[in-house]
Amino acid sequence: MTFRVLDPSSEVDTAQGQRAPRLASLEGKTIGFISNGKEGTKGFFGHLDRMLRQDFGAADVVLRVKSNYSAPADDPIVAELPRWDAVISGIGD
Amino acid sequence: MQLTSKVHEASDIAAVQELYHSRGWTDGLPIVPPTAEAVEACLEWAMLPPEQLIGVEPVRERAVTAEKLAINAVMAGCLPMHFPVVVAAVTAMLQPEFLLHGATASTGGCAVLLVLNGPIRLELATDPTFNVLGASDRATMAIGRALRLVLINVLDVRPGGIDRSTLGHPGKISYCLAEDEDDSNWLSLAETRDIPKEISAVTVMTAGAPRQIMNEWTTEPKEILETFAAEIRANMRHYSIWPGNYAILVPKQLREHLDNAGWSKRDVAEFIFERARIHRHEWAEVGKGAVVRDRGDTVYPAMESPDQLLVIAAGGPAGGFGAVIPPWLGHKSHAVTMAIGACLDCGPPPA
Secondary structure, X not given: OOEEEEOOOOOOOOOOOOOOOOOOOOOOOEEEEEEOOOHHHHHHHHHHHHHHHHOOOOOEEXXXXXXXXXXXXXXXXXXXXXXXXXXXXXXXX | OOOOOXXXXXXXXXXXXXHHHHOOOOOOOOOOOOEHHHHHHHHHHHOOOOOOEEEEEOOOOEEEEHHHHHHHHHHHOOOHHHHHHHHHXXXXXXXXXXXXXXXXXXXXXXXXXXXXXOOHHHHOOOOXXXXXXXXXXXXXXXXXXXXXXXXXXXXXXXXOOOEOOOOOOHHHOOOEEEOOOOOOOOOOHHHHOOOOOOOOEEEEEEEOOOEEEEOOOOOOHXXXXXXXXXXXXXXXXXXXXXXXXXXXXXXXXXXXXXXHOOOOHHHHHHHHHHHOEEEHHHHHHHOOHHHOHHHOOOEEXXXXXHHHOEEEEOOOOOOOEEEEEOEOOOOOOOOEEEEOOOOOOOOOOOO
């Protein structure tokens, strides 16, 4: 007996974002951090901030912290994205 | 009825199982083949067209239709009469305050707890007594499993993918129970959350594993409830300090002592609200001194108000046991109660 059975998946093609062009250098760039605010992020992003400025010549490093670490970034943070040259989003669990 | 899901063919029942397992469409257990006939029977019972939009998962903007819910419900072993509960539960889970994406993706590894109230408990022959947190009856097992299959297949919540749970817990297979309304003088959980008694309802909560307590050496309500409060305090010390929807299950034996003393659910919630709180400095006693800092004297309550405690009458008739079910991320994810097949705040149709 042949079974004809239905597909239980969403059958939706997940929209694939395109990778932004890679930066040739971080020299003089503004780098944004989106932190989930968990305890482990403080040391991690603090260290990364120093690295980017001292070792890679970043002009500015901007830290933004989500209001809810289990939800997407708040709208005001997302609105800032175009002003940054690159973004680092860390879990920091 | 026009179903639009892709149709797959398999030569026999074993081939169906292998097909679904190989595609990552199961929870590891065998499934009931979701034929068009079985799926249509669910949709007809709930009077839903296949394309009916049940909701949209707000983070990934994934639409959830009645047809996809029905397919997964059939796979889980649901009968058509179970399906309206699945629809109501998923609708509730898609409310923003439930924080579904966070709950299903979190390393915290919570499950979705479902509690059934109202006439549907009897219509579905649920058993809220013996082994209520285990495999107590067909309906609650199948409905709870259906939710997990929906998460797996419709929202791609698979371990190591969207699901980043460090441990998870057995409730992630099925975590559904009915409340013992017929052997209790208390208001039902749904009634305490503004659903009339004659309306069937489901409450969903992002929930950790149950923590069992025992106190069969007293009939004094405050002593009984102190044991529940202590278990909540233990969870706050060992797991998470954040307040939110804790649930407690009170089986018959302890419930009778409370009832004999005239304690209502509200009395229970107010007592536990006062007793279930810890100082931050207590974290130092359980190896978490590094995060006490200068806030050691700050007091953290387990709930922001007594209303956040979900008091549930359920469990077998004998034994001085009870259970505390802690929230996943209590201050961010809130329990949602939804009427089944009824709209309580709908106005009359326009003239």
